[in-house]
Every structure is written in structure tokens, then in C-alpha cells.
Amino acid sequence: MTFPSEFSYETRPVRVVFRPGAAVTATPDEAARLGLRRLLVVCGGRGETVARAVADALGDTCAGVHAEARMHVPAEDADRAVEAVRAAGADGCVAVGGGSAIGLGKAIALRTGLPLIAVPSTYSGSEMTPVWGLTEHGAKRTGRDPVVQPRSVVYDPRLTLSLPVPLTVTSGVNALAHAVESLYAPDASPLVSVMAEEGVRAMAGALPHLAADPQDLDARSRALYAAWLCGACLGATTMGLHHKTCHVLGGTFGLPHAETHTVVLPYALAYNAPAAPRALTVLGRALGTDDVPRALWELAGRLGAPRSLAELGLEEADVAPAAARVAGEPYANPRPVTADGARAVLRAAYEGGPPEPVGGTTV
Numbered sequence: 001m002t003f004p005s006e007f008s009y010e011t012r013p014v015r016v017v018f019r020p021g022a023a024v025t026a027t028p029d030e031a032a033r034l035g036l037r038r039l040l041v042v043c044g045g046r047g048e049t050v051a052r053a054v055a056d057a058l059g060d061t062c063a064g065v066h067a068e069a070r071m072h073v074p075a076e077d078a079d080r081a082v083e084a085v086r087a088a089g090a091d092g093c094v095a096v097g098g099g100s101a102i103g104l105g106k107a108i109a110l111r112t113g114l115p116l117i118a119v120p121s122t123y124s125g126s127e128m129t130p131v132w133g134l135t136e137h138g139a140k141r142t143g144r145d146p147v148v149q150p151r152s153v154v155y156d157p158r159l160t161l162s163l164p165v166p167l168t169v170t171s172g173v174n175a176l177a178h179a180v181e182s183l184y185a186p187d188a189s190p191l192v193s194v195m196a197e198e199g200v201r202a203m204a205g206a207l208p209h210l211a212a213d214p215q216d217l218d219a220r221s222r223a224l225y226a227a228w229l230c231g232a233c234l235g236a237t238t239m240g241l242h243h244k245t246c247h248v249l250g251g252t253f254g255l256p257h258a259e260t261h262t263v264v265l266p267y268a269l270a271y272n273a274p275a276a277p278r279a280l281t282v283l284g285r286a287l288g289t290d291d292v293p294r295a296l297w298e299l300a301g302r303l304g305a306p307r308s309l310a311e312l313g314l315e316e317a318d319v320a321p322a323a324a325r326v327a328g329e330p331y332a333n334p335r336p337v338t339a340d341g342a343r344a345v346l347r348a349a350y351e352g353g354p355p356e357p358v359g360g361t362t363v
């Protein structure tokens with residue numbers, strides 16, 4: 001493989017603490033390091049027990065628990081969370097939970113500039129990115145702003161022991177998708193490539209162990225490490241066809257995030273493969289295959305994950321309007337996204353059969 005002739009790479013300041021039990025034992029120290037004295041803890045309804053344990057550990061520096069995080073961050077949730085943070089007189093937030101809790105913490109940071117500490121409990125990777133998302137009027141908007149990048153990330157593999165196997169698998173594939181798209185992004189770079197390859201190898205290695213034994217703390221640690229690397233890849237690069245397709249399906253058609261990533265990834269990659277040979281080489285090495293889209297599709301099937309958008313509840317009649325939205329949004333992608341191309345990807349994902357080259361093997 002030839003060395004890329006030019007690239008740029010930006011590092012943002014973020015401290016990472018990684019150890020079993022860290023959610024409770026390290027979060028107060030991270031708040032103190034940042035000089036924070038009044039923290040609002042943000043979580044989803046189902047994550048409240050863990051969030052309360054973190055709140056207890058924060059003691060007097062906890063200004064309250066706001067347990068209203070939902071997927072895709074509806075704009076009205078962001079409004080309420082900003083009111084809560086102001087009413088509490090908080091000088092920072094701690095998001096405890098999956099990408100939804102971290103997403104609500106980011107929405108607060110975006111509007112108020114307050115610093116965020118993330119304590120992730122899934123493999124979404126959001127904690128390592130300056131990417132925010134908000135859903136309003138049936139459409140999801142995303143953007144990048146350094147102010148939403150968590151200043152400190154507390155990785156506690158024990159938090160993920162309770163993650164049910166189906167979400168373990170699909171959230172793991174959400175992380176894989178970050179690595180995949182970073183490899184063919186316009187701002188890809190050698191360091192991103194190294195992180196992506198290691199992240200894919202570690203996640204694909206850990207998931208079968210977790211499907212067999214979700215209490216395997218060593219495999220949990222390896223998967224969380226992989227999520228860190230894959231999230232860092234997303235944080236450093238621009239998203240393409242795959243992520244944009246998932247945002248349309250999530251924001252406009254209400255499909256669940258990680259499951260949608262799992263279904264779409266093999267088909268989006270099959271579409272982009274002819275225009276991204278270098279990415280395919282790296283991914284092939286990490287997964288030990290010469291047919292990466294097929295290997296991802298088989299991995300999902302072997303681990304019992306959904307493989308079609310039909311299974312996730314998309315109506316056949318939604319395929320065409322979803323494709324029109326995907327093709328109608330300008331974004332960076334190694335292969336131009338035509339209306340026919342977007343329709344072919346979505347139709348294949350709707351049906352869920354083995355991924356085939358889309359529109360021939362040349363761009």
C-alpha cells in the first residue's frame with residue numbers, strides 16, 4: 001500500500017480513565033481536575049440506577065439527576081435539559097449511559113458552553129467525538145463543535161456487563177461503522193488508519209465472546225477499548241454515505257440507532273468498495289477476509305443481530321423517500337451518491353440478503 005502524499009490530523013484535549021469500577025471511583029476526581037463544583041448528572045430513564053450511584057459518589061458536587069435522555073435527542077428534550085441545568089445552577093454535566101445520554105449532555109454543552117464528562121455504558125463512541133445530533137420536525141441534524149467534545153471520559157467495563165447481548169452486538173457494529181467510514185473519509189490519515197484497524201480487530205474479536213458470555217469482563221474491556229478507538233476515528237474524520245443513511249432512517253423514520261447501523265453497514269460498504277480500495281485492504285486485514293461486506297453481514301447473522309430494515313419496521317413504501325433524502329443531502333463520500341445508488345443500497349438493506357457489488361465494480 002502506498003503512503004498517502006498529504007494529510008492533516010487534529011488532536012483535541014480529552015483525558016481518558018479506563019478501569020473496572022471507574023464510574024464511581026474516578027468520576028469525582030475527574031470533576032475536581034476540571035475545577036467543577038456543581039454537576040448535573042444526565043442519563044436515560046433505564047440508566048437511572050447507575051447514574052444515581054455516580055451522583056452519590058459526587059456527593060455535594062452533584063446538583064441533581066436529569067433522567068430524560070432519549071435516542072436521536074429530540075429538540076424539545078434539549079430545551080428541557082438546558083432549563084434543568086440552568087435551574088440547578090450547574091457548572092458542568094456528567095452524562096452516564098449510552099449515546100443517547102451523551103447526546104443530551106452534548107446538546108447542553110452546545111447551548112451553554114458547559115464542560116461535559118462522559119461515562120459511557122455502550123459502544124457508541126460518542127464520548128470521543130465533537131459530533132452532536134438533534135432531531136426536529138422529523139429530521140435529524142448533525143454538526144461538529146469542539147465545545148461538545150467531552151473533556152474527560154471515564155471508561156468502566158463493569159458498566160457494560162448489564163448490556164443485553166442484542167445491544168452489545170449492534171452497538172459494537174455501530175463502533176465498527178465509525179472505523180469503516182474513517183478509512184475512506186476525505187480527512188483520513190495514517191494515525192486514524194492505525195486506530196481503525198486495531199479497533200475493528202479488537203471489536204470483531206470481542207463480540208463473539210460476549211454473545212456467548214456477556215459477563216466476560218476481559219471481553220467487555222476489549223470491546224470498550226475498541227469503542228474508544230473507533231469513536232476516536234469518527235471524532236477525527238467526516239462521515240459518509242453509511243452514517244448519513246442511518247441518520248435519515250433514525251431521524252425521519254424512527255428506526256433504532258445501533259440496529260440500523262448493523263443492517264446498513266454491509267450494503268453501504270459494498271457500494272463504496274470500488275472507490276475505496278485502500279480502506280478495504282485495511283479492513284480485510286483486520287477481519288481476516290477478502291470480502292469485507294460479506295464478512296460483516298455474516299458476523300451480524302452469526303451473532304443473532306437483525307439483518308434487514310424490514311425487520312426493524314421500515315415499510316417497503318419508505319425505501320424510495322428515504323433514498324431521495326439520502327441522495328438529496330450533499331456530503332463527503334468516496335463514490336458519488338446518485339439517486340439510483342442510494343435506492344439500491346436501501347433496497348438491499350431493506351431485503352437483508354447477502355451484499356453484492358452495487359452498480360458494477362467501477363465508479
Ligand SMILES: NC(=O)C1=CN([C@@H]2O[C@H](COP(=O)(O)OP(=O)(O)OC[C@H]3O[C@@H](n4cnc5c(N)ncnc54)[C@H](O)[C@@H]3O)[C@@H](O)[C@H]2O)C=CC1
Pocket residue numbers: 044045046047070071072073097098099100101103121122123124125126127129131132133159160161162163164167171174234257258
Ligand atoms: N455524536 C456521536 O458521535 C454519536 C452519537 N450517537 C447517538 O447515540 C444514540 C444511540 O446510542 P446507543 O448507545 O446506541 O443507545 P442508547 O444510549 O439509546 O441506549 C439504548 C438502550 O440501552 C440502555 N442501556 C445503555 N447502556 C446500558 C447498559 N450498560 N446496560 C443495560 N442497558 C443499557 C439504555 O438505557 C437504552 O434503553 C443515538 O441518538 C445516536 O445518534 C451514536 C454514536 C456516535
Ligand SMILES: O=C(O)/C=C\C(=O)CC(=O)O
Pocket residue numbers: 072103131132133134142174243246247
Ligand atoms: O451515527 C452515528 O453513530 C454517529 C453520529 C450520530 O449519531 C450523530 C448524533 O446524533 O449525535
